[in-house]
Amino acid sequence: MIGDLMKPKVAFFDFTSCEGCQLTVVDSLQTHVDLLDAVEIVQFREAMTEKGEDYAIAFVEGSISRASDEARLRRIREQAAIVVALGACAHLGGINAIRNAQPLDDVRKYVYGDKADWYETYPARPISAVVKVDAVIPGCPIDRDEFIGVVKALLLGKKPPLPDYPVCVECKRKENVCVFHKGGFCLGPVIRAGCGAICPTCGDGCEGCRGLIPNPNQDSMSDVLVKYGLTVADMLARWTMFGTYQQMEAGS
Amino acid sequence: MSNININIEVHHVTRVEGHGNIVVNAKNGVLEECRLEIVETPRFFEAMLRGRPYTESSHITSRICGICAVGHATASLRATENALGIEPSEQTVLLRKLNFHGEILDSHVLHIYMLVAPDLLGVGSVIPLVQIAPEVVLRALRIKKLAGDLCAALCGRHTHPIAMAVGGFTHYPTTDELLALRARLVDARADMDATVALAKTLPWPAFTRETEYIALRKEDEYAFIDGTVTTTDGGRYPISDYRKVTNERLVTHSTAKHTAHKRESYMVGALARFNVNHDQLHPRAKAAAAELGLTPLCTNPFLNTAAQVVEMIHSIEDAIQLIDQLVARGIRPEPLPAFPGKAGEGFGACEVPRGILFHNYPDAGDAGAGV
Numbered sequence: 086m087i088g089d090l091m092k093p094k095v096a097f098f099d100f101t102s103c104e105g106c107q108l109t110v111v112d113s114l115q116t117h118v119d120l121l122d123a124v125e126i127v128q129f130r131e132a133m134t135e136k137g138e139d140y141a142i143a144f145v146e147g148s149i150s151r152a153s154d155e156a157r158l159r160r161i162r163e164q165a166a167i168v169v170a171l172g173a174c175a176h177l178g179g180i181n182a183i184r185n186a187q188p189l190d191d192v193r194k195y196v197y198g199d200k201a202d203w204y205e206t207y208p209a210r211p212i213s214a215v216v217k218v219d220a221v222i223p224g225c226p227i228d229r230d231e232f233i234g235v236v237k238a239l240l241l242g243k244k245p246p247l248p249d250y251p252v253c254v255e256c257k258r259k260e261n262v263c264v265f266h267k268g269g270f271c272l273g274p275v276i277r278a279g280c281g282a283i284c285p286t287c288g289d290g291c292e293g294c295r296g297l298i299p300n301p302n303q304d305s306m307s308d309v310l311v312k313y314g315l316t317v318a319d320m321l322a323r324w325t326m327f328g329t330y331q332q333m334e335a336g337s
Numbered sequence: 338m339s340n341i342n343i344n345i346e347v348h349h350v351t352r353v354e355g356h357g358n359i360v361v362n363a364k365n366g367v368l369e370e371c372r373l374e375i376v377e378t379p380r381f382f383e384a385m386l387r388g389r390p391y392t393e394s395s396h397i398t399s400r401i402c403g404i405c406a407v408g409h410a411t412a413s414l415r416a417t418e419n420a421l422g423i424e425p426s427e428q429t430v431l432l433r434k435l436n437f438h439g440e441i442l443d444s445h446v447l448h449i450y451m452l453v454a455p456d457l458l459g460v461g462s463v464i465p466l467v468q469i470a471p472e473v474v475l476r477a478l479r480i481k482k483l484a485g486d487l488c489a490a491l492c493g494r495h496t497h498p499i500a501m502a503v504g505g506f507t508h509y510p511t512t513d514e515l516l517a518l519r520a521r522l523v524d525a526r527a528d529m530d531a532t533v534a535l536a537k538t539l540p541w542p543a544f545t546r547e548t549e550y551i552a553l554r555k556e557d558e559y560a561f562i563d564g565t566v567t568t569t570d571g572g573r574y575p576i577s578d579y580r581k582v583t584n585e586r587l588v589t590h591s592t593a594k595h596t597a598h599k600r601e602s603y604m605v606g607a608l609a610r611f612n613v614n615h616d617q618l619h620p621r622a623k624a625a626a627a628e629l630g631l632t633p634l635c636t637n638p639f640l641n642t643a644a645q646v647v648e649m650i651h652s653i654e655d656a657i658q659l660i661d662q663l664v665a666r667g668i669r670p671e672p673l674p675a676f677p678g679k680a681g682e683g684f685g686a687c688e689v690p691r692g693i694l695f696h697n698y699p700d701a702g703d704a705g706a707g708v
C-alpha cells in the first residue's frame with residue numbers, strides 16, 4: 086500500500102491532434118509494462134473510463150487551436166506539478182499550424198463555406214504559447230524509447246535529456262546514403278536528433294518534426310550544407326511542415 | 338412505457354478514438370433528442386495542402402488520424418497518382434496491400450481488445466484485465482506488436498508512414514524480414530482461434546437496425562484499396578462519383594460533416610465491408626464468420642466488432658499469401674516516377690479500418706493540391 090501511495094499520478098490529455106502520440110504511448114507501455122508499476126495513470130480518455138483529477142504529471146498532446154480550449158489547458162497547468170508537451174503538435178504547433186500562413190477567413194471558408202462561423206477556431210499554436218511547459222517529448226509521432234526515457238528521468242526528479250545535436254549525426258552513424266546525394270531535400274543538418282534519423286534511414290528527407298537544434302547557426306552540420314551549396318537560412322525557410330508557427334513568430 | 342423519461346448526457350465518451358458527447362432525451366416515452374456531438378476542433382487539412390508540393394500530401398494527410406495513418410497516406414497517394422496519370426508497379430501494389438493489412442490488424446486488435454472487450458467484460462479499461470485475464474492481454478499485445486512490426490518493415494512506422502511515396506516506396510523490406518513476419522503471421526492463427534473463441538463468449542447486445550451499408554468492392558478481391566463504391570441498396574459508383582454517396586452536409590452540433598445516400602444515414606466499416614464483400618473473404622475468415630453467427634445481411638451494429646475479428650483473419654491469410662508472392666518475385670528497388678509535367682483532378686479511395694475514405698485533389702500540380 087505504501088508503495089501505491091508513492092506512485093506519482095499521471096494523466097494524458099489531448100487537444101488538436103491525431104492521437105498518434107497517445108497511441109505511441111500505448112505501444113511503448115506494451116514493451117515497458119514495468120512502467121505501469123511505477124506510475125498510476127488516473128486519466129487517459131482514449132484508453133480508459135476511470136477518471137481522477139489528482140494528477141501530478143500531465144502529458145498534453147495537441148495544439149491549441151481555439152480560444153475556448155485555453156481554459157482547460159490552464160486548469161491542467163494549475164493541477165499538475167509537471168506539464169509535458171507530448172509530440173510536435175503540442176511542442177511546436179506542428180502540422181496544425183501549416184494553415185496559419187493563409188488568411189484565417191479564407192481557410193475557414195475553404196472548408197466550411199458559408200457555415201464557417203459555426204466552428205470556432207484561431208491560428209494553431211503550441212501549448213507553450215498558453216501555459217508554462219516543463220518538459221518536451223518531441224516528434225510526430227514521439228519516439229517510444231524517448232518517451233520511456235523521459236518518464237524515467239521525471240520519476241527520478243531529473244530534467245529529461247534531449248540530444249542537442251542534429252539528425253545528421255545519427256544518420257551518419259547509420260551510414261545512410263545522404264538524401265541530398267539522391268537528389269532529395271533533408272532538414273537533418275538543423276533538426277534535433279533523437280529519432281535515430283528514421284526518415285533518411287527509410288530513404289526520405291527529414292521534415293523537421295522534432296524541432297530545431299538549440300543553435301542552428303553554430304551547430305548545424307555545415308559540412309553537409311557546404312557540400313550541397315546550402316545555407317542555414319535555406320534550411321530554416323524550408324522548415325514549414327512542422328515549423329510554420331516558429332517561422333511566423335520569427336518573422337513577425 | 339408512456340411515462341418514461343430519459344435524460345442521458347455523456348460528456349466525452351471514453352475509450353473511443355476522437356472526441357464525442359452523447360445526448361439522449363425522452364419525455365413520456367417519446368424520443369425528443371438523440372445526438373452524437375463531435376466536439377473536436379476543426380483541423381482544415383483541405384486548406385493545408387494548398388500550394389504545397391504534391392509529394393507532401395500523403396505525409397500531411399496521414400496526420401488526420403494516428404490510427405488509420407497508412408490508410409490516409411494510401412488514399413492520398415492514389416488520388417495524387419490518379420491526378421498525375423501515374424500507375425504504380427505490381428511490386429508497389431503488393432507492398433501497399435501488405436502494409437494495409439498491418440494497419441487493419443493494428444486498428445482492429447486495438448478496438449476489439451482494448452476498447453470494446455473491457456465493456457463487455459465489465460471493467461473500465463484493459464489495465465485491470467492484466468490481473469484478471471493476463472493471457473487475453475498478452476495475446477492482444479502479441480498481435481498488436483506483429484501488426485506494428487509489419488507496418489514498420491514496410492513503411493518505417495505505422496504512425497506516420499515514411500517510405501510510402503507517389504508511385505512507389507523509398508525503402509524496402511528484406512526477404513529475411515518478410516520471412517520472419519510470415520512465421521509470426523502463421524503463429525497468429527492460433528491467437529485468432531482464441532480471439533474467435535473469446536468473441537463467441539462476449540455478451541453482444543441483441544439489437545438490429547436496418548440501414549444501408551456502403552463499401553468499396555472489387556471483382557477479384559476483398560477490397561481495401563481502390564474499387565467501386567457499392568451499397569446494399571443497389572448503388573454502384575466509380576470513385577470519381579463519390580459525391581453521390583457522400584452528400585456532405587454541415588450541422589451545428591458537430592464538427593464532423595454528416596453524410597447520407599438513399600436513407601437518412603448509412604453505415605461504413607467492417608460490418609459494411611462484410612455485408613458487401615463477404616463472398617470474397619478467405620475461407621478461414623468465412624469459417625470464423627459462420628462460427629460467430631455472422632451472416633449477410635447482418636444489421637446488428639454491435640457485431641461490427643465481430644466483423645473486425647473476421648477481417649483480421651482475412652488480413653492475416655492474405656498477408657501470408659502476399660509475402661509468398663513478394664518473396665517469389667524478389668524485391669527490387671524501383672525509381673520513383675518523375676513529375677509528368679501536367680496534372681488534372683485526382684480521386685483516391687480506400688477502406689480504412691473504420692470505413693470508406695475518399696481523397697479528391699482538384700488540382701494536384703507540382704505546387705498545389707487540395708482535398
Ligand code: SF4
Pocket residue numbers: 102103104105106107146147171172173174175179180224225226227400403496
Ligand atoms: S505530433 Fe504528430 S503524431 Fe503526435 S498528435 Fe500531433 S500529428 Fe499526431
Ligand code: SF4
Pocket residue numbers: 252253254256257261262263264265271272273274282285290291306309
Ligand atoms: S542531410 Fe539528411 S540524409 Fe544527409 S546526412 Fe544529414 S540527415 Fe542524413
Ligand code: SF4
Pocket residue numbers: 224225252276277280281282283284285290291292293294295296
Ligand atoms: S528524421 Fe526528421 S522528420 Fe523524421 S522523425 Fe526524425 S526529426 Fe522527424
